[in-house]
Amino acid sequence: MITGQGITKTFRQRGGVLGGRDVRALRGVDFSIARGGAVSFIGESGCGKTTLGRILAGLESHDSGEITIDGVSMTSLRPRARRPYFRRIQLIHQDPYSALNPTRTVHQTLAAPLALRARQTGRAKGWIDERAEELLGLVGLDPGHVLPRYPHQLSGGMRQRVVIARALTVDPEALVADEAVSMIDVSLRLGILGLLRDLRERLGVSVLFITHDVATARYIGDDGELYVIYRGQVVERGPVETIISAPVHPYTQALLSAIPVLHGLEVPGGQPVTPAGALEEDEHDAGCLFARRCPFATGRCSAEVPVLGRTGDIPQEHACFHPERRSVVAMPAGRA
Amino acid sequence: MPVTPSATPGRKSAPGVRIGGLTVVYRTPAGELPAVSGVDLELPPGTITGVVGESGSGKSTLALSLLNAVQPPGRISAGSVEIDGLGDVVALRGEELRRARGRHVGYVFQAAQNSLNPLKTVGKQLLDLGRSHGVEDLRALVREARDLLGRMGLDGARVLDSYQHELSGGMRQRAGIMFALVLNAHLVVLDEPTTALDMITQATILRIIREVHEERGLTTLVITHDLGVVAEVADRLAVMYGGRLVEQGPTRQVLSDPRHPYTRGLIQAIPRLVGDIGEARALPGRPPTLATVPARGCVFRERCPLRMDVCESEHPPAVAHGTRLVSCHAVEAGAQEHGGEAVAAGAREEQA
Ligand SMILES: Nc1ncnc2c1ncn2[C@@H]1O[C@H](COP(=O)(O)OP(=O)(O)OP(=O)(O)O)[C@@H](O)[C@H]1O
Ligand SMILES: Nc1ncnc2c1ncn2[C@@H]1O[C@H](COP(=O)(O)OP(=O)(O)OP(=O)(O)O)[C@@H](O)[C@H]1O
Ligand code: SF4
Ligand code: SF4
Ligand SMILES: [Mg+2]
Ligand SMILES: [Mg+2]
Numbered sequence: 001m002i003t004g005q006g007i008t009k010t011f012r013q014r015g016g017v018l019g020g021r022d023v024r025a026l027r028g029v030d031f032s033i034a035r036g037g038a039v040s041f042i043g044e045s046g047c048g049k050t051t052l053g054r055i056l057a058g059l060e061s062h063d064s065g066e067i068t069i070d071g072v073s074m075t076s077l078r079p080r081a082r083r084p085y086f087r088r089i090q091l092i093h094q095d096p097y098s099a100l101n102p103t104r105t106v107h108q109t110l111a112a113p114l115a116l117r118a119r120q121t122g123r124a125k126g127w128i129d130e131r132a133e134e135l136l137g138l139v140g141l142d143p144g145h146v147l148p149r150y151p152h153q154l155s156g157g158m159r160q161r162v163v164i165a166r167a168l169t170v171d172p173e174a175l176v177a178d179e180a181v182s183m184i185d186v187s188l189r190l191g192i193l194g195l196l197r198d199l200r201e202r203l204g205v206s207v208l209f210i211t212h213d214v215a216t217a218r219y220i221g222d223d224g225e226l227y228v229i230y231r232g233q234v235v236e237r238g239p240v241e242t243i244i245s246a247p248v249h250p251y252t253q254a255l256l257s258a259i260p261v262l263h264g265l266e267v268p269g270g271q272p273v274t275p276a277g278a279l280e281e282d283e284h285d286a287g288c289l290f291a292r293r294c295p296f297a298t299g300r301c302s303a304e305v306p307v308l309g310r311t312g313d314i315p316q317e318h319a320c321f322h323p324e325r326r327s328v329v330a331m332p333a334g335r336a
Numbered sequence: 337m338p339v340t341p342s343a344t345p346g347r348k349s350a351p352g353v354r355i356g357g358l359t360v361v362y363r364t365p366a367g368e369l370p371a372v373s374g375v376d377l378e379l380p381p382g383t384i385t386g387v388v389g390e391s392g393s394g395k396s397t398l399a400l401s402l403l404n405a406v407q408p409p410g411r412i413s414a415g416s417v418e419i420d421g422l423g424d425v426v427a428l429r430g431e432e433l434r435r436a437r438g439r440h441v442g443y444v445f446q447a448a449q450n451s452l453n454p455l456k457t458v459g460k461q462l463l464d465l466g467r468s469h470g471v472e473d474l475r476a477l478v479r480e481a482r483d484l485l486g487r488m489g490l491d492g493a494r495v496l497d498s499y500q501h502e503l504s505g506g507m508r509q510r511a512g513i514m515f516a517l518v519l520n521a522h523l524v525v526l527d528e529p530t531t532a533l534d535m536i537t538q539a540t541i542l543r544i545i546r547e548v549h550e551e552r553g554l555t556t557l558v559i560t561h562d563l564g565v566v567a568e569v570a571d572r573l574a575v576m577y578g579g580r581l582v583e584q585g586p587t588r589q590v591l592s593d594p595r596h597p598y599t600r601g602l603i604q605a606i607p608r609l610v611g612d613i614g615e616a617r618a619l620p621g622r623p624p625t626l627a628t629v630p631a632r633g634c635v636f637r638e639r640c641p642l643r644m645d646v647c648e649s650e651h652p653p654a655v656a657h658g659t660r661l662v663s664c665h666a667v668e669a670g671a672q673e674h675g676g677e678a679v680a681a682g683a684r685e686e687q688a
Binding site (some may be wrong): 043103158194214255259262265 | 391562564570588617
């Protein structure tokens, strides 16, 4: 179980002609994922998804808030003592091309961390090759074919599987998959998604899934949770299916309305929401952070800050004063 | 949508484009290998055509051919690209070619987000472009650029004053589109215009592409690996696989009733936003590379559920089926085509 509470992070950017400015990448995010659970983050570019993923993988510090791993508070530990905990949370990079060392064969890529693992756990040398083959089998690759090859001799989908296999060498408790399928060709994408789902079900690995493509969040398993992030804040949170079919926060609705409609196969949702203007992170806002772009904003929205929680009979959590279900996503043409 | 005044003066009409028998090869250690093979494609004047295909299928190579801009070790080894008002660009050389680029054909390169010069402001690069094309009224050019950026939802003056690193991915992409349009080109080629952008920014850019296309009377070619993108913007859709066009036709028809086994597999493999997630099924196997594309027979046969003996030896010619062109031996046979339709209809009923 990994939890985060009130996580904040501000970057000081040194801009060119615009001068320096502070970017509040995360403004107090609460978060929790059970063993074998699945949590997906969606939101516009720059909303803080990668920052959150990196903090949870121990690759980035945070300013305030608390992270616990299996009940142990990370903030209370010295950096050295934290390391073994964070090693159990592995980040899978969005780009399988740059994530692998081009001068190393797959065998070399896997053997190095496995050798370390063997030393830590007092295993014999023979275990290393055995385990490498086992891991490749697990990610659906043929060890005989793949082990002697260099990254450029593999397809994008195969490379991404190798990256995942490498992450598994340390027996992680959780994988943070940051846009891990967006660079993969459509015809190979379902395979990687199925693999993540499999790792959850068979090994109890938790999956933190960062994506632009909301539909893919459904494929890492039932019972997944979706977090919608806007400007460093969670604005809606709940079961993936609920949020896709009945979103209540206008920002979620705007995000889902923007998904291309496969005209001919699908018909557009009935109540699309278009936000005004573009994301401007440095805008100073009182009240709701989305108010400036929200088509449903009222006076209250710019005066008070809405807090994430449940209201009325709405099953998911949201941070909006005027939540209303809207049907925004496209439907299969046959069903319309 | 109001027509911007700048779009009307000197209004050229949208050109038609006819690509015939186009073959582009790259020199590799294993000899010259085709990345684009015998492609026939017509872009009717005033339409938006989408070319969709997976990584390495030859989309960017095809797009570069429209400008005769394939770089060594690649070369156009056969075929023609006839553009109204320009003639066959494959035959153009030197200065003629340079003038045609920009003036007649606007191009937004793949990864336009990283193709701006990092050492010069966008405005400085605009002036360079204007001078290199002999634009006399540079003020008007800047005004035009500002207008274009403005209607793409940006603060034009600020963008022109900025360096690349001061702009977000979506802003750079829009600056790229501005560069493609600012010299008033009427044939516009956009290679992966929204890749790496988030959904909201993507939706904005796609809306802009459609609007500008209509306002200015353009002929537009959009290259993408994302079926959703073509579904949103394109009137016509061409599907590429292993350097070949396997199917083309009106977008909605191709999406609702795909004929080629690859098109079917591709559509089926899209993760679904609603309904049963099991409706999406992976396409077995993986896309070919330059080295593994079969030289004879059908390029898709390794992954094709309908493969027959003839597919090993004979390349399937493109055959017209109404408004559709399909290259497949199985679809060619009338009975099979009927069977295919029945299957597609059955699948739709299952979904309903
Ligand atoms: N190292 C850094 N220094 C300064 N600013 C940063 C740094 N890392 C991220 N930021 C800023 O923090 C904000 C959040 O960035 P982050 O990468 O987490 O967004 P994201 O949601 O992952 O976006 P994308 O979808 O584009 O990947 C952005 O405004 C970004 O510019
Ligand atoms: N300069 C080059 N030298 C050798 N081969 C090349 C070169 N450029 C492209 N190719 C090969 O030609 C084929 C087609 O490449 P192209 O870039 O046109 O594909 P694409 O469909 O645009 O792919 P992507 O979706 O990845 O952009 C690929 O197999 C590629 O490896
Ligand atoms: S609180 Fe107000 S401004 Fe914010 S999302 Fe809800 S309606 Fe819009
Ligand atoms: S020509 Fe043959 S192998 Fe190719 S798509 Fe048609 S049936 Fe399949
Ligand atoms: Mg990110
Ligand atoms: Mg390309």
